[in-house]
Amino acid sequence: MAMALPALQGSLLDTADEIELHGLDVRLTRTELSRGAWVDYRPGWLGGAEQLFDALHHDVPWYAEKREMYERVVDVPRLLKFYGEGEALPHPVLTEARDQLSTWYAAELGEPFVSAGMCLYRDGRDSVAWHGDRIGRSKDQDTMVAILSIGSARSLMLRPRGGGESLGFSLGHGDLVVMGGSCQRTWDHAIPKTNQPVGPRISIQFRPRGVR
Ligand SMILES: O=C(O)CCC(=O)C(=O)O
Numbered sequence: 001m002a003m004a005l006p007a008l009q010g011s012l013l014d015t016a017d018e019i020e021l022h023g024l025d026v027r028l029t030r031t032e033l034s035r036g037a038w039v040d041y042r043p044g045w046l047g048g049a050e051q052l053f054d055a056l057h058h059d060v061p062w063y064a065e066k067r068e069m070y071e072r073v074v075d076v077p078r079l080l081k082f083y084g085e086g087e088a089l090p091h092p093v094l095t096e097a098r099d100q101l102s103t104w105y106a107a108e109l110g111e112p113f114v115s116a117g118m119c120l121y122r123d124g125r126d127s128v129a130w131h132g133d134r135i136g137r138s139k140d141q142d143t144m145v146a147i148l149s150i151g152s153a154r155s156l157m158l159r160p161r162g163g164g165e166s167l168g169f170s171l172g173h174g175d176l177v178v179m180g181g182s183c184q185r186t187w188d189h190a191i192p193k194t195n196q197p198v199g200p201r202i203s204i205q206f207r208p209r210g211v212r
């Protein structure tokens with residue numbers, strides 16, 4: 001039987017979870033991978049991640065993509081939206097996130113993050129297959145790809161290109177991962193499908209100019 005929540009409890013729940021970024025100066029840990037690749041991980045970077053999820057889920061003009069595979073046209077197993085350099089982002093906290101990342105990594109990266117790619121994984125059947133973000137300069141240059149993750153947690157897996165032991169990060173609920181150094185060309189990453197009953201997840205990938 002459904003129980004009515006006291007009004008006070010409802011309002012407490014609302015105000016406890018404001019959408020806000022925390023700093024990158026705490027709880028950020030770097031994992032050095034092989035061949036000059038590394039990953040930074042900052043759990044809980046964004047507070048109020050579930051509220052931001054609801055806003056983006058509703059406001060972003062998500063589209064489905066198809067691609068050819070073995071001479072058949074198949075659905076890409078996730079929804080997408082891409083915001084290029086200079087395009088307004090669908091929530092002010094994302095502009096703040098991009099700028100905070102640009103400031104934090106300025107010395108190491110030498111240029112700002114400018115684009116925001118977004119993926120919506122509707123359930124455990126949605127995924128992204130093993131790949132590196134190697135369209136553009138990342139094909140032969142070191143760079144960074146920063147991923148803010150909201151909604152349900154999914155595993156981001158990484159493994160050396162050409163084979164080797166993989167490692168994984170559970171990403172959701174406002175967590176940040178930054179893949180850096182040679183990571184895009186010497187390692188691959190994936191969000192595998194899962195049989196677990198998971199809710200939807202949105203990832204926002206910030207990249208510098210000319211990296212895709
Ligand atoms: O959803 C993610 O965290 C990863 C997405 C990704 O690898 C990509 O869009 O290139």
Ligand SMILES: [Fe+2]
Pocket residue numbers: 131132133189
């Ligand atoms: Fe990727």
